[in-house]
Amino acid sequence: MATEVVPLQPVKTATGPSPLTPDQIYWSQFSSQAHLSSPGGSAVTHISSPLEYPAVPYISASASISSAANQATFAITTGPRIILHSTSSRQPTRTLSRLPPGATAYSGSIRRDGRVLAAGSDSGLIQVYDVGSRAILKTWHEHRQPVWVTKWHPSDLTSLMSCSDDATVRLWDLPSETAVRSWRGHADYARSGSWLEGGRAVMSGSYDGMVKIWDPRVDSRSGYSDTDKAVLTFKMPGPVEAVLPMPGGTSVVASAENKIAVLDLVAGRPMQVLSNHQKTVSALALASKGKRVLSGGLDGHVKVFDSETWNVVAGFKYQSPVLSLSVVADTASKDTPDKHLVVGLQSGVLSVRTRLSGAQKVAAREKKQEMAALAEGKIEEYDNKKKRKQRGKGWEKRLRGKEFKGEDVDIIIDGNPLGNSRKLQPWERLAHKGMYSKALDVVFEPKNPSKAETLTLLTHLVHSSALRTALSHRTARDLQPILRWLVRAISDPRYIKLTVDVALIVLDLYSEHFGDDLVADADEGGPGSEDMREVRRLIERLHNGVRRGCDVAMQAVRVEGMVGLLGVEG
Structure with missing residues (x-):
């Protein structure tokens, strides 16, 4: 059975070392x-x-x-x-x-x-x-x-x-x-x-x-x-x-x-x-x-x-x-x-x-160790080490599914229950079969998607080194949905790395087709002139969006420098 495509966890960059004051430690x-x-x-x-x-x-x-x-x-x-x-x-x-x-x-x-x-x-x-x-x-x-x-x-x-x-x-x-x-x-x-x-x-x-x-x-x-x-x-x-x-x-x-x-x-x-x-x-x-x-x-x-x-x-x-x-x-x-x-x-x-008080911290730490032992299949070894009594019937269900309230709150991330996986979307099935270009067409259909599905597929294609394959051999009409998405997403800092990857591959594959000859042919009403004019307009909008983003980034750097000189805490 094909592996289900799921959204990737966002990458969080580590913060630099900084000394913590007693108040910061206390309130944390x-x-x-x-x-x-x-x-x-x-x-x-x-x-x-x-x-x-x-x-x-x-x-x-x-x-x-x-x-x-x-x-x-x-x-x-x-x-x-x-x-x-x-x-x-x-x-x-x-x-x-x-x-x-x-x-x-x-x-x-x-x-x-x-x-x-x-x-x-x-x-x-x-x-x-x-x-x-x-x-x-x-x-x-x-x-x-x-x-x-x-x-x-x-x-x-x-x-x-x-x-x-x-x-x-x-x-x-x-x-x-x-x-x-x-x-x-x-x-x-x-x-x-x-x-x-x-x-x-x-x-x-x-x-x-x-x-x-x-x-x-x-x-x-x-x-x-x-x-x-x-x-x-x-x-x-x-x-x-x-x-x-x-x-x-x-x-x-x-x-x-x-x-x-x-x-x-x-x-x-x-x-x-x-x-x-x-x-x-x-x-x-x-x-x-x-x-x-x-x-x-x-x-x-x-x-x-x-x-x-x-x-x-x-x-x-x-x-x-x-x-x-x-x-x-x-x-x-x-x-x-x-x-x-x-x-x-x-x-x-x-x-x-x-x-959390001292006793509550100890209880939370022991709970974490117990859950780790259960996940590794070493729960009996853990019980012997802690000299615990034999567990009663249903202990595993109680341990996994207990609802914690108050101070002893655990964070539980629920995945798909075993044997109850959700049905694959059409674009997921196409991606699993290696039909990357068709999967991309399905995701960019006007009637379809959600932003989450688009980001999930593009992220999957990047990590599978299949993005260039999915973007290759496209006509001017097939290229328009991708360019429209780039124009909308290029200004969002959350997707900047992904949009830059997609934009660079698009320009690398099709930049030779945006030359003066083809533009002139489009202006004269040649074959595909309407589609080519639309592509040209989208490329100009993408170019303007990138310039605006660079201007905003430069202003942010200047403001950060001025705030640093003033010594103002964020």
């Missing part, structure tokens, strides 16, 4: 990645966890905190739903969706004990849910426009703050029916906010370009109005998308457009302004016990900053704009190191990167 350990799609493909606009800094220190300090089973969740807000995920398996465990029909949820914030969750909505409602029963515990109606922020107090289990498009910032107490404080100092949408460390004050960011600090302890008797006076105000260069309190309570971080400002609350001025993103910075988070600050932007980048030097020490790239992010800590560790990097994308995908 977040290697176990899961991509989870939200229902309906709605954007993931918010991520909340009781195990993210600065909530973590209060977990061990309070006797009222529930068991780790209740804490081991994080909540994502997407469309009309708030979905809770397990921190061990990373899979959804339950969904809260009790909004009015057509409403959208915002900022589902899970309380530090993991039992209660609050969320705003585009209708202005704030609802508080019992996570266990999904029952609505409280509903507040005071906001008149969408509520983009709800945040629980870091230590008080009944206090909550909110920010809304009605330009107000409000404080709530769970037993009360109305807001206990309301500030109206913003002139535009208030779409970001948080408690300062310890919950002594509230910060908010607005589309009026202001970051304001509000102190609930200050009232009108102290000379301040309860409705509009902030104790501290910072002017930002554009609409404020995200704010983040820093450890120590003396500084905060805020993002506006593509800039991140580090604001000193004591001096009342910016300490640093960072411009490391190309597009709007939409999310901020703390990691490594507050020693690292993460930022996510609409350019699809997540960058990690050292909170002392404010240099970028690591980064990640995603295929869609980043709307939300959070770093979830590890409850099993005494110093609460980072366990999950959770990123919500505009495409509706939730990306969860997990850092």
